[in-house]
Amino acid sequence: MQNYLNNQRNNNNTNSPIVQAFHAGLYSFLSLTPPSTEITEILISRNSPGEQLRLWKPVFITPDNEQVSLQLxxxxxxSLPLDCCFVLPDKFKVDCTLSRSYYNIVKECANYHHPFVFNYPEPPMQDVFFAECARLKRSVVISNIREKNSDTLWELHLKPTVKESLIFGYICKPDHLYRKVAEKVDDLMERRKLPLVLDLDDTLVRYLPDPEIAEYIKKTPHRVKTLKDGRKIVLVEKVHEFLDWAQRFFEISICTIGDQNYLEMVREILDPTHTRIKTIYSARYEYESILRSSNPQRPAKDLGSLFSFCVTRNENRNQPGTGNSLPLILDDNITAWPIEQHDNIIVVRETRNSPLWNVSLYPVVQNTLQAVYNSFFKQLDIYSSGQTKIFPSCVRCYKEYLRWELSQKISDPFNPYPSKNIPPPLPYSVPSTTTQPPIQPPPSSLVQPLPTSLLQTQAQNQNKTQNQNQSSLSSSQSPPTSQNPSYSQPTYGQPPLPSSQLKNPSKAMQSLYYKNSNYNNPPSQQQVPKIV
Incomplete structure (x- = not known):
């Protein structure tokens, strides 16, 4: 009976609603199981009709082992690749989620065509996984998409819209994605540029309300600019000169938590010709979404939102230039970035003891960026020549520069007397010019007179010894005294010595304490006369 009903169901004469209702009632009366209409596996290609997929409802297993069903x-x-036939199961396991910049690479590889458009999942699943991806502008990756009669594996990338209404699906080859990422790095290296990310507020500009900005208009009117909406901002001193210099060596991007409209208006002031700043990105949407989430302490900024080569996957983990090794960040707040990206940050601070707000971009920030740039491309040339197999890293060059700067500060001479009123200790004690009080002779009653012949012999020996000492002292250098014309008063409050003089302590001591170049060595280094 089961086989008979199945054959009748597959017959073309069973399309009538009356016949279908009769068969359904007969199945129920005989307690038989009707044949399943669910599709467990389908084949799709460019020749596949759309009606074939109307019953396909794939289930996606999230990293938290939750099952989310999507309706096509x-x-x-x-929009599918040419001459490719894919085998799509009814269940997919989500491998990972990737940042926004990687989604741009996916669109390039798929020629900006998405073959699938899914409806957004129904509650309550929409607030669990895909809603989080939509609010953080991340895409979902499903690997191991098989091609029929081939060992080639593809990937399915799902990108929820920000409005949480639709989900777009793309099919790409992983090798094509990795090659696109490598091309981004190669393009930077060929142009001899490094990625530099600049924060906006309190780093390059500061927004101030009208009562507070009046003092800036009075004292530094050239720094005050008006946005298109009428608001006023204060620019950092010489910010345009800094951007002109930086764009010669770096590819500049701006990442801020400010909204997109504010970011575009400020860019028109900083870069009206759009030649200095390459990319602008507002993380305002992520920031507001994180504040409403269960973990509001997460950082909103991420290098992966700007650069696809910062997104590390297992297959391209060892690819040169991937990860967070290339970009440098200029920001006043490190908590806005993930902790694994803190080594990329050059932290800027407001100028101390300044009556008006300002950030000094010269000379420390400029020197640091220039030193990292020179060190990186010097190591890159060594890597390109085959002398080493280690690809250079901006983070490593930055750490080496900080280590060198700290060693230079440690080697600087320590001045315990910064005040000019307190003289530093001299390299040796100057002989005192004050005369000692004469020694009183003992009473004559206690002194016994010596013979006259003995007194004459002692006087002759004493005169002979004094003559020999004077001749020896004349041939050697005597310690400088106030009566000596080679002596000069020490100068206090001298600037720190250059590192070149620190290698010779005697010259360093000479330039620090004495103006006269004819410096005499301390007594411990002088030629001591022999006493006969």
Whole structure:
């Protein structure tokens, strides 16, 4: 009976609603199981009709082992690759989620065509996984998409819209994605540029209300600019000169938590010709979404939102230039970035003891960026020549520069007397010019007179010894005294010595304490006369 009903169901004469209702009632009366209409596996290609997928409801297993079912809304077969037939199961396991910049690479590899459009999942699942991806502008990756009669594996990338209404699906080859990422790095290296990310507020500009900005208009009117909406901002001193210099060596991007409209208006002031700043990105949407989430302490900024080569996957983990090794960040707040990206940050601070707000971009920030740039491309040339197999890293060059700067500060001479009123200790004690009080002779009653012959002999020996000492002292250098013309008063409050003089302590001591170049060595280094 089961086989008979199945054969009748597959017959073309069973399309009538009356016949279908009769068969359904007969199945129920005989307690038989009707044949399943669910699709466990389908084949799709450019020749596949859209009606074939109307019963396909794939289930996606999230990293938290939750199952989310999606309903296919549209299918565009001509968006699939040529001469490819894919085997799609009814269940997919989500491998990972990737940042926004990687989604741009996916669109390039797929020629900006998405073959699948899914409806957004129904509650309550929409607030668990795909809603989080939509609010953080991340895409979902499903690997191991098989091609029929081939060992080639593809990937399915799902990108929820920000409005949480639709989900677009792309099919790409992983090798094509990795090659696109490598091309981004190669393009930077060929142009001899490094990625530099600049914060906006309290780093390059500061927004001030009208009562507070009046003092800036009075004292530094050239720094005050008006936005298109009428608001006023204060620019950092010489910010345009800094951007002109930096764009010669770096590819500049701006990442801020300010909204997109504010960011575009400020860019028109900083870069009206759009030649200094390459990319601008507002993390305002992520910031507001994180504040409403269960973990509001997460940082909103991320290098992966700007650069696809900062997104590390297992397959391209060892690819040169991937990860967070290339970009440098200029920001006043490190908590806005993930902790694994803190080594990339050059932290700027407001100028101390300044009556008006300002950030000094010269000379410390400029020197640091220039030193990292020179060190990186010097190591890159060594890597390109085959002398080493280690690809250079900006983070490593930055750490080496900080280590060198700290060693130079440690080697600087320590001046315990910064005040000019307190003289530093001399390299040796100057002989005192004050005369000692004469020694009183003992009473004559206690002194016994010596013979006259003995007194004459002692006087002759004493005169002979004094003559020999004077001749020896004349041939050697005597310690400088106030009566000596080679002596000069020490000068106090001298600037720190250059590192070149620190290698010779005697010259360093000479330039620090004495103006006269004819410096005499301390007594411990002088030629001591022999006493006969």
């Amino acid at each position: 809304e549209h299918f565009f077969p001509f």
